[in-house]
Amino acid sequence: MPVVPTYFQKEMPAVSLLSEAPTATLPIRKHKFPSPTLRLFLHDIxxxxxxxxxxxxxxxxxxxxQVQNVLNLLYSSECERPGTRSVTIVLRSMNGVAYTTGIDLDHDHKELHINLDYIAKTGSPKRHEVLGVICHELVHCFQWAANGTCPGGxxxxxxxxxxxxxxxxxxxWKQEAEGKWDGGYQHTGYFLEYLEQRFGEGTVRRINGCLRGKDYDEKRLFGDCCGGHKVEDLWKEYGEELKEKERTKADDGEAPEPIPTHAAQP
Ligand SMILES: [Zn+2]
Known part of the structure:
Protein backbone atom coordinates (compact mmCIF):
# COMPACT_ATOMS: atom_id res chain seq x y z
CA MET A 1 0.00 0.00 0.00
CA PRO A 2 1.31 3.47 -0.73
CA VAL A 3 1.99 5.61 2.28
CA VAL A 4 -0.50 8.40 2.69
CA PRO A 5 -0.54 9.82 6.18
CA THR A 6 -4.03 10.05 7.56
CA TYR A 7 -3.86 13.78 8.10
CA PHE A 8 -3.54 14.15 4.35
CA GLN A 9 -6.54 11.96 3.76
CA LYS A 10 -8.97 13.69 6.06
CA GLU A 11 -10.00 16.62 3.96
CA MET A 12 -10.00 15.04 0.56
CA PRO A 13 -11.97 17.37 -1.67
CA ALA A 14 -14.50 16.33 -4.20
CA VAL A 15 -12.54 15.67 -7.35
CA SER A 16 -14.37 15.70 -10.62
CA LEU A 17 -13.99 12.14 -11.76
CA LEU A 18 -13.95 12.27 -15.48
CA SER A 19 -13.36 8.55 -15.82
CA GLU A 20 -12.85 5.41 -13.84
CA ALA A 21 -10.05 6.28 -11.48
CA PRO A 22 -10.65 6.86 -7.79
CA THR A 23 -7.61 9.09 -7.64
CA ALA A 24 -6.77 11.77 -5.17
CA THR A 25 -5.72 15.36 -5.36
CA LEU A 26 -4.99 15.79 -1.72
CA PRO A 27 -5.00 19.03 0.23
CA ILE A 28 -1.47 19.30 1.51
CA ARG A 29 -1.32 23.00 0.93
CA LYS A 30 -0.48 25.53 3.54
CA HIS A 31 0.31 28.18 0.94
CA LYS A 32 -1.17 29.29 -2.32
CA PHE A 33 1.90 29.78 -4.47
CA PRO A 34 1.72 31.95 -7.59
CA SER A 35 1.37 29.51 -10.44
CA PRO A 36 3.56 29.55 -13.54
CA THR A 37 1.91 29.89 -16.92
CA LEU A 38 0.59 26.43 -17.80
CA ARG A 39 0.24 25.38 -21.41
CA LEU A 40 -0.58 22.27 -23.42
CA PHE A 41 0.93 21.35 -26.77
CA LEU A 42 -0.78 18.43 -28.44
CA HIS A 43 1.11 16.88 -31.36
CA ASP A 44 -1.53 14.45 -32.53
CA ILE A 45 -5.17 14.94 -31.64
CA GLN A 66 -0.30 19.30 -8.79
CA VAL A 67 1.80 22.48 -9.02
CA GLN A 68 0.48 23.47 -5.59
CA ASN A 69 1.15 19.97 -4.20
CA VAL A 70 4.74 20.04 -5.46
CA LEU A 71 5.47 23.57 -4.23
CA ASN A 72 3.90 22.98 -0.82
CA LEU A 73 5.85 19.79 -0.28
CA LEU A 74 9.17 21.32 -1.35
CA TYR A 75 8.89 24.89 -0.06
CA SER A 76 7.44 26.90 2.78
CA SER A 77 7.66 30.23 0.96
CA GLU A 78 7.78 31.61 -2.56
CA CYS A 79 11.30 33.04 -2.28
CA GLU A 80 12.86 29.60 -1.74
CA ARG A 81 11.91 28.13 -5.09
CA PRO A 82 13.54 28.34 -8.54
CA GLY A 83 12.15 30.99 -10.85
CA THR A 84 10.22 28.65 -13.17
CA ARG A 85 7.81 30.89 -15.05
CA SER A 86 6.07 28.53 -17.43
CA VAL A 87 5.43 24.83 -17.87
CA THR A 88 4.31 23.46 -21.22
CA ILE A 89 2.98 19.92 -21.27
CA VAL A 90 3.92 18.38 -24.62
CA LEU A 91 1.97 15.27 -25.60
CA ARG A 92 3.61 13.25 -28.36
CA SER A 93 4.73 9.78 -29.40
CA MET A 94 8.28 9.06 -28.24
CA ASN A 95 10.34 6.49 -26.33
CA GLY A 96 9.95 6.10 -22.57
CA VAL A 97 7.26 7.54 -20.33
CA ALA A 98 8.06 11.21 -19.79
CA TYR A 99 10.86 13.72 -19.23
CA THR A 100 11.29 17.39 -18.39
CA THR A 101 13.63 19.86 -20.01
CA GLY A 102 14.30 23.59 -20.07
CA ILE A 103 14.05 25.39 -23.39
CA ASP A 104 17.26 26.66 -25.01
CA LEU A 105 16.29 30.29 -24.70
CA ASP A 106 15.59 30.37 -21.00
CA HIS A 107 15.65 27.57 -18.39
CA ASP A 108 12.88 29.23 -16.41
CA HIS A 109 10.57 27.88 -19.09
CA LYS A 110 10.08 24.13 -18.82
CA GLU A 111 8.70 21.54 -21.19
CA LEU A 112 7.19 18.41 -19.76
CA HIS A 113 7.01 15.73 -22.47
CA ILE A 114 4.65 12.78 -21.99
CA ASN A 115 4.50 9.80 -24.34
CA LEU A 116 1.04 9.40 -25.88
CA ASP A 117 1.75 5.71 -26.57
CA TYR A 118 2.37 5.18 -22.85
CA ILE A 119 -0.89 6.91 -21.91
CA ALA A 120 -2.73 4.71 -24.41
CA LYS A 121 -1.25 1.43 -23.22
CA THR A 122 -0.82 1.82 -19.46
CA GLY A 123 -3.00 -0.64 -17.62
CA SER A 124 -3.16 1.43 -14.43
CA PRO A 125 -6.21 3.59 -13.84
CA LYS A 126 -5.51 6.23 -16.45
CA ARG A 127 -6.33 9.36 -14.49
CA HIS A 128 -4.32 8.27 -11.45
CA GLU A 129 -1.31 7.31 -13.57
CA VAL A 130 -1.32 10.42 -15.76
CA LEU A 131 -1.65 12.69 -12.71
CA GLY A 132 1.20 10.74 -11.09
CA VAL A 133 3.44 11.26 -14.12
CA ILE A 134 2.55 14.98 -14.24
CA CYS A 135 3.26 15.33 -10.52
CA HIS A 136 6.65 13.56 -10.83
CA GLU A 137 7.71 15.69 -13.81
CA LEU A 138 6.52 18.92 -12.17
CA VAL A 139 8.95 18.21 -9.32
CA HIS A 140 11.76 18.40 -11.90
CA CYS A 141 10.43 21.83 -12.89
CA PHE A 142 10.76 23.14 -9.33
CA GLN A 143 13.41 21.18 -7.40
CA TRP A 144 17.00 22.22 -6.68
CA ALA A 145 19.82 20.06 -8.02
CA ALA A 146 23.07 21.26 -6.37
CA ASN A 147 24.18 23.13 -9.50
CA GLY A 148 23.70 19.94 -11.51
CA THR A 149 25.94 17.84 -9.21
CA CYS A 150 23.17 16.04 -7.27
CA PRO A 151 23.06 12.28 -8.01
CA GLY A 152 20.23 11.37 -10.38
CA GLY A 153 18.94 8.80 -7.88
CA TRP A 173 5.34 0.43 -6.33
CA LYS A 174 6.85 -1.65 -3.57
CA GLN A 175 8.82 -0.63 -0.51
CA GLU A 176 12.17 -2.44 -0.28
CA ALA A 177 15.74 -1.77 0.81
CA GLU A 178 17.81 -3.81 -1.67
CA GLY A 179 20.89 -2.25 -3.26
CA LYS A 180 21.89 1.35 -2.63
CA TRP A 181 19.87 4.14 -1.04
CA ASP A 182 20.12 6.27 -4.17
CA GLY A 183 18.78 3.68 -6.59
CA GLY A 184 16.21 6.32 -7.50
CA TYR A 185 12.48 6.57 -8.12
CA GLN A 186 10.18 4.95 -5.54
CA HIS A 187 13.08 2.90 -4.14
CA THR A 188 14.63 6.16 -2.86
CA GLY A 189 11.22 7.83 -2.49
CA TYR A 190 10.11 5.40 0.23
CA PHE A 191 13.46 5.83 1.99
CA LEU A 192 12.91 9.60 1.97
CA GLU A 193 9.47 8.99 3.49
CA TYR A 194 11.17 6.96 6.25
CA LEU A 195 13.49 9.94 6.89
CA GLU A 196 10.51 12.32 6.89
CA GLN A 197 8.74 10.17 9.49
CA ARG A 198 11.87 9.70 11.58
CA PHE A 199 13.26 13.25 11.55
CA GLY A 200 10.00 15.13 11.26
CA GLU A 201 7.82 16.90 8.75
CA GLY A 202 9.90 19.07 6.43
CA THR A 203 12.94 16.76 6.32
CA VAL A 204 12.73 16.24 2.55
CA ARG A 205 12.01 19.95 2.12
CA ARG A 206 15.25 20.67 4.00
CA ILE A 207 17.16 18.15 1.86
CA ASN A 208 15.88 19.89 -1.28
CA GLY A 209 16.77 23.28 0.24
CA CYS A 210 20.33 22.11 0.89
CA LEU A 211 20.67 21.36 -2.83
CA ARG A 212 20.28 25.04 -3.64
CA GLY A 213 23.19 27.08 -4.93
CA LYS A 214 26.03 24.78 -3.85
CA ASP A 215 27.62 21.55 -5.03
CA TYR A 216 26.55 18.19 -3.66
CA ASP A 217 28.15 17.19 -0.38
CA GLU A 218 26.52 14.02 0.89
CA LYS A 219 28.04 14.02 4.34
CA ARG A 220 27.03 17.59 5.03
CA LEU A 221 23.59 17.19 3.43
CA PHE A 222 22.47 14.26 5.58
CA GLY A 223 24.39 15.46 8.61
CA ASP A 224 22.51 18.77 8.50
CA CYS A 225 19.08 17.38 7.62
CA CYS A 226 19.07 14.07 9.53
CA GLY A 227 20.55 14.72 12.96
CA GLY A 228 24.21 14.20 12.08
CA HIS A 229 23.72 10.66 10.75
CA LYS A 230 25.47 9.13 7.75
CA VAL A 231 23.13 8.16 4.95
CA GLU A 232 24.60 4.63 4.70
CA ASP A 233 23.77 4.03 8.39
CA LEU A 234 20.25 5.35 7.90
CA TRP A 235 19.78 3.08 4.90
CA LYS A 236 20.92 0.08 6.95
CA GLU A 237 18.54 0.97 9.79
CA TYR A 238 15.73 1.45 7.30
CA GLY A 239 16.39 -2.04 5.88
CA GLU A 240 16.43 -3.57 9.36
CA GLU A 241 13.15 -1.90 10.21
CA LEU A 242 11.53 -3.18 7.03
CA LYS A 243 12.78 -6.71 7.78
CA GLU A 244 11.48 -6.50 11.34
CA LYS A 245 8.08 -5.47 10.06
CA GLU A 246 8.01 -8.37 7.63
CA ARG A 247 8.92 -10.76 10.48
CA THR A 248 6.23 -9.32 12.74
CA LYS A 249 3.66 -9.65 9.99
CA ALA A 250 4.61 -13.26 9.33
CA ASP A 251 4.59 -14.14 13.05
CA ASP A 252 1.28 -12.45 13.73
CA GLY A 253 -0.61 -13.85 10.80
CA GLU A 254 -3.90 -12.03 10.86
CA ALA A 255 -3.02 -9.95 13.94
CA PRO A 256 -3.42 -6.17 13.58
CA GLU A 257 -0.46 -4.15 12.34
CA PRO A 258 1.70 -2.73 15.12
CA ILE A 259 1.51 1.02 15.47
CA PRO A 260 4.58 2.35 13.66
CA THR A 261 7.08 4.42 15.57
CA HIS A 262 8.53 6.41 12.75
CA ALA A 263 8.82 4.22 9.70
CA ALA A 264 6.47 4.22 6.79
CA GLN A 265 4.08 1.35 6.56
CA PRO A 266 4.72 -1.02 3.68
ZN1 LIG B 1 12.07 11.94 -13.14
Whole structure:
Protein backbone atom coordinates (compact mmCIF):
# COMPACT_ATOMS: atom_id res chain seq x y z
CA MET A 1 0.00 0.00 0.00
CA PRO A 2 1.31 3.47 -0.73
CA VAL A 3 1.99 5.61 2.28
CA VAL A 4 -0.50 8.40 2.69
CA PRO A 5 -0.54 9.82 6.18
CA THR A 6 -4.03 10.05 7.56
CA TYR A 7 -3.86 13.78 8.10
CA PHE A 8 -3.54 14.15 4.35
CA GLN A 9 -6.54 11.96 3.76
CA LYS A 10 -8.97 13.69 6.06
CA GLU A 11 -10.00 16.62 3.96
CA MET A 12 -10.00 15.04 0.56
CA PRO A 13 -11.97 17.37 -1.67
CA ALA A 14 -14.50 16.33 -4.20
CA VAL A 15 -12.54 15.67 -7.35
CA SER A 16 -14.37 15.70 -10.62
CA LEU A 17 -13.99 12.14 -11.76
CA LEU A 18 -13.95 12.27 -15.48
CA SER A 19 -13.36 8.55 -15.82
CA GLU A 20 -12.85 5.41 -13.84
CA ALA A 21 -10.05 6.28 -11.48
CA PRO A 22 -10.65 6.86 -7.79
CA THR A 23 -7.61 9.09 -7.64
CA ALA A 24 -6.77 11.77 -5.17
CA THR A 25 -5.72 15.36 -5.36
CA LEU A 26 -4.99 15.79 -1.72
CA PRO A 27 -5.00 19.03 0.23
CA ILE A 28 -1.47 19.30 1.51
CA ARG A 29 -1.32 23.00 0.93
CA LYS A 30 -0.48 25.53 3.54
CA HIS A 31 0.31 28.18 0.94
CA LYS A 32 -1.17 29.29 -2.32
CA PHE A 33 1.90 29.78 -4.47
CA PRO A 34 1.72 31.95 -7.59
CA SER A 35 1.37 29.51 -10.44
CA PRO A 36 3.56 29.55 -13.54
CA THR A 37 1.91 29.89 -16.92
CA LEU A 38 0.59 26.43 -17.80
CA ARG A 39 0.24 25.38 -21.41
CA LEU A 40 -0.58 22.27 -23.42
CA PHE A 41 0.93 21.35 -26.77
CA LEU A 42 -0.78 18.43 -28.44
CA HIS A 43 1.11 16.88 -31.36
CA ASP A 44 -1.53 14.45 -32.53
CA ILE A 45 -5.17 14.94 -31.64
CA UNK A 46 -6.09 11.75 -33.50
CA UNK A 47 -3.94 9.61 -31.17
CA UNK A 48 -5.82 7.42 -28.66
CA UNK A 49 -3.55 8.76 -25.90
CA UNK A 50 -4.70 12.33 -26.63
CA UNK A 51 -8.34 11.41 -26.10
CA UNK A 52 -7.52 9.57 -22.89
CA UNK A 53 -5.54 12.55 -21.60
CA UNK A 54 -8.25 15.06 -22.48
CA UNK A 55 -11.05 13.00 -20.99
CA UNK A 56 -9.17 12.27 -17.76
CA UNK A 57 -7.36 15.50 -16.93
CA UNK A 58 -9.39 18.56 -16.13
CA UNK A 59 -7.34 21.40 -17.55
CA UNK A 60 -8.52 24.19 -15.28
CA UNK A 61 -7.93 22.23 -12.05
CA UNK A 62 -5.64 19.25 -12.19
CA UNK A 63 -2.28 20.61 -13.34
CA UNK A 64 -2.55 23.66 -11.09
CA UNK A 65 -3.46 21.31 -8.21
CA GLN A 66 -0.30 19.30 -8.79
CA VAL A 67 1.80 22.48 -9.02
CA GLN A 68 0.48 23.47 -5.59
CA ASN A 69 1.15 19.97 -4.20
CA VAL A 70 4.74 20.04 -5.46
CA LEU A 71 5.47 23.57 -4.23
CA ASN A 72 3.90 22.98 -0.82
CA LEU A 73 5.85 19.79 -0.28
CA LEU A 74 9.17 21.32 -1.35
CA TYR A 75 8.89 24.89 -0.06
CA SER A 76 7.44 26.90 2.78
CA SER A 77 7.66 30.23 0.96
CA GLU A 78 7.78 31.61 -2.56
CA CYS A 79 11.30 33.04 -2.28
CA GLU A 80 12.86 29.60 -1.74
CA ARG A 81 11.91 28.13 -5.09
CA PRO A 82 13.54 28.34 -8.54
CA GLY A 83 12.15 30.99 -10.85
CA THR A 84 10.22 28.65 -13.17
CA ARG A 85 7.81 30.89 -15.05
CA SER A 86 6.07 28.53 -17.43
CA VAL A 87 5.43 24.83 -17.87
CA THR A 88 4.31 23.46 -21.22
CA ILE A 89 2.98 19.92 -21.27
CA VAL A 90 3.92 18.38 -24.62
CA LEU A 91 1.97 15.27 -25.60
CA ARG A 92 3.61 13.25 -28.36
CA SER A 93 4.73 9.78 -29.40
CA MET A 94 8.28 9.06 -28.24
CA ASN A 95 10.34 6.49 -26.33
CA GLY A 96 9.95 6.10 -22.57
CA VAL A 97 7.26 7.54 -20.33
CA ALA A 98 8.06 11.21 -19.79
CA TYR A 99 10.86 13.72 -19.23
CA THR A 100 11.29 17.39 -18.39
CA THR A 101 13.63 19.86 -20.01
CA GLY A 102 14.30 23.59 -20.07
CA ILE A 103 14.05 25.39 -23.39
CA ASP A 104 17.26 26.66 -25.01
CA LEU A 105 16.29 30.29 -24.70
CA ASP A 106 15.59 30.37 -21.00
CA HIS A 107 15.65 27.57 -18.39
CA ASP A 108 12.88 29.23 -16.41
CA HIS A 109 10.57 27.88 -19.09
CA LYS A 110 10.08 24.13 -18.82
CA GLU A 111 8.70 21.54 -21.19
CA LEU A 112 7.19 18.41 -19.76
CA HIS A 113 7.01 15.73 -22.47
CA ILE A 114 4.65 12.78 -21.99
CA ASN A 115 4.50 9.80 -24.34
CA LEU A 116 1.04 9.40 -25.88
CA ASP A 117 1.75 5.71 -26.57
CA TYR A 118 2.37 5.18 -22.85
CA ILE A 119 -0.89 6.91 -21.91
CA ALA A 120 -2.73 4.71 -24.41
CA LYS A 121 -1.25 1.43 -23.22
CA THR A 122 -0.82 1.82 -19.46
CA GLY A 123 -3.00 -0.64 -17.62
CA SER A 124 -3.16 1.43 -14.43
CA PRO A 125 -6.21 3.59 -13.84
CA LYS A 126 -5.51 6.23 -16.45
CA ARG A 127 -6.33 9.36 -14.49
CA HIS A 128 -4.32 8.27 -11.45
CA GLU A 129 -1.31 7.31 -13.57
CA VAL A 130 -1.32 10.42 -15.76
CA LEU A 131 -1.65 12.69 -12.71
CA GLY A 132 1.20 10.74 -11.09
CA VAL A 133 3.44 11.26 -14.12
CA ILE A 134 2.55 14.98 -14.24
CA CYS A 135 3.26 15.33 -10.52
CA HIS A 136 6.65 13.56 -10.83
CA GLU A 137 7.71 15.69 -13.81
CA LEU A 138 6.52 18.92 -12.17
CA VAL A 139 8.95 18.21 -9.32
CA HIS A 140 11.76 18.40 -11.90
CA CYS A 141 10.43 21.83 -12.89
CA PHE A 142 10.76 23.14 -9.33
CA GLN A 143 13.41 21.18 -7.40
CA TRP A 144 17.00 22.22 -6.68
CA ALA A 145 19.82 20.06 -8.02
CA ALA A 146 23.07 21.26 -6.37
CA ASN A 147 24.18 23.13 -9.50
CA GLY A 148 23.70 19.94 -11.51
CA THR A 149 25.94 17.84 -9.21
CA CYS A 150 23.17 16.04 -7.27
CA PRO A 151 23.06 12.28 -8.01
CA GLY A 152 20.23 11.37 -10.38
CA GLY A 153 18.94 8.80 -7.88
CA UNK A 154 18.24 11.47 -5.27
CA UNK A 155 16.65 13.78 -7.86
CA UNK A 156 14.33 10.98 -8.99
CA UNK A 157 13.73 9.85 -5.41
CA UNK A 158 12.54 13.32 -4.40
CA UNK A 159 10.21 13.35 -7.43
CA UNK A 160 8.64 10.02 -6.45
CA UNK A 161 8.49 11.01 -2.77
CA UNK A 162 6.36 14.02 -3.77
CA UNK A 163 4.21 11.75 -5.94
CA UNK A 164 3.81 9.37 -3.00
CA UNK A 165 2.85 12.22 -0.67
CA UNK A 166 0.40 13.60 -3.20
CA UNK A 167 -1.49 10.29 -3.02
CA UNK A 168 -0.42 9.32 -6.53
CA UNK A 169 1.88 6.34 -5.97
CA UNK A 170 1.77 3.90 -8.87
CA UNK A 171 -0.01 0.62 -8.23
CA UNK A 172 3.12 -1.47 -8.80
CA TRP A 173 5.34 0.43 -6.33
CA LYS A 174 6.85 -1.65 -3.57
CA GLN A 175 8.82 -0.63 -0.51
CA GLU A 176 12.17 -2.44 -0.28
CA ALA A 177 15.74 -1.77 0.81
CA GLU A 178 17.81 -3.81 -1.67
CA GLY A 179 20.89 -2.25 -3.26
CA LYS A 180 21.89 1.35 -2.63
CA TRP A 181 19.87 4.14 -1.04
CA ASP A 182 20.12 6.27 -4.17
CA GLY A 183 18.78 3.68 -6.59
CA GLY A 184 16.21 6.32 -7.50
CA TYR A 185 12.48 6.57 -8.12
CA GLN A 186 10.18 4.95 -5.54
CA HIS A 187 13.08 2.90 -4.14
CA THR A 188 14.63 6.16 -2.86
CA GLY A 189 11.22 7.83 -2.49
CA TYR A 190 10.11 5.40 0.23
CA PHE A 191 13.46 5.83 1.99
CA LEU A 192 12.91 9.60 1.97
CA GLU A 193 9.47 8.99 3.49
CA TYR A 194 11.17 6.96 6.25
CA LEU A 195 13.49 9.94 6.89
CA GLU A 196 10.51 12.32 6.89
CA GLN A 197 8.74 10.17 9.49
CA ARG A 198 11.87 9.70 11.58
CA PHE A 199 13.26 13.25 11.55
CA GLY A 200 10.00 15.13 11.26
CA GLU A 201 7.82 16.90 8.75
CA GLY A 202 9.90 19.07 6.43
CA THR A 203 12.94 16.76 6.32
CA VAL A 204 12.73 16.24 2.55
CA ARG A 205 12.01 19.95 2.12
CA ARG A 206 15.25 20.67 4.00
CA ILE A 207 17.16 18.15 1.86
CA ASN A 208 15.88 19.89 -1.28
CA GLY A 209 16.77 23.28 0.24
CA CYS A 210 20.33 22.11 0.89
CA LEU A 211 20.67 21.36 -2.83
CA ARG A 212 20.28 25.04 -3.64
CA GLY A 213 23.19 27.08 -4.93
CA LYS A 214 26.03 24.78 -3.85
CA ASP A 215 27.62 21.55 -5.03
CA TYR A 216 26.55 18.19 -3.66
CA ASP A 217 28.15 17.19 -0.38
CA GLU A 218 26.52 14.02 0.89
CA LYS A 219 28.04 14.02 4.34
CA ARG A 220 27.03 17.59 5.03
CA LEU A 221 23.59 17.19 3.43
CA PHE A 222 22.47 14.26 5.58
CA GLY A 223 24.39 15.46 8.61
CA ASP A 224 22.51 18.77 8.50
CA CYS A 225 19.08 17.38 7.62
CA CYS A 226 19.07 14.07 9.53
CA GLY A 227 20.55 14.72 12.96
CA GLY A 228 24.21 14.20 12.08
CA HIS A 229 23.72 10.66 10.75
CA LYS A 230 25.47 9.13 7.75
CA VAL A 231 23.13 8.16 4.95
CA GLU A 232 24.60 4.63 4.70
CA ASP A 233 23.77 4.03 8.39
CA LEU A 234 20.25 5.35 7.90
CA TRP A 235 19.78 3.08 4.90
CA LYS A 236 20.92 0.08 6.95
CA GLU A 237 18.54 0.97 9.79
CA TYR A 238 15.73 1.45 7.30
CA GLY A 239 16.39 -2.04 5.88
CA GLU A 240 16.43 -3.57 9.36
CA GLU A 241 13.15 -1.90 10.21
CA LEU A 242 11.53 -3.18 7.03
CA LYS A 243 12.78 -6.71 7.78
CA GLU A 244 11.48 -6.50 11.34
CA LYS A 245 8.08 -5.47 10.06
CA GLU A 246 8.01 -8.37 7.63
CA ARG A 247 8.92 -10.76 10.48
CA THR A 248 6.23 -9.32 12.74
CA LYS A 249 3.66 -9.65 9.99
CA ALA A 250 4.61 -13.26 9.33
CA ASP A 251 4.59 -14.14 13.05
CA ASP A 252 1.28 -12.45 13.73
CA GLY A 253 -0.61 -13.85 10.80
CA GLU A 254 -3.90 -12.03 10.86
CA ALA A 255 -3.02 -9.95 13.94
CA PRO A 256 -3.42 -6.17 13.58
CA GLU A 257 -0.46 -4.15 12.34
CA PRO A 258 1.70 -2.73 15.12
CA ILE A 259 1.51 1.02 15.47
CA PRO A 260 4.58 2.35 13.66
CA THR A 261 7.08 4.42 15.57
CA HIS A 262 8.53 6.41 12.75
CA ALA A 263 8.82 4.22 9.70
CA ALA A 264 6.47 4.22 6.79
CA GLN A 265 4.08 1.35 6.56
CA PRO A 266 4.72 -1.02 3.68
ZN1 LIG B 1 12.07 11.94 -13.14
Missing amino acids: AHEGSSIFLSNIKGNEDVEA LIEGIADWVRLRAGLAAKH
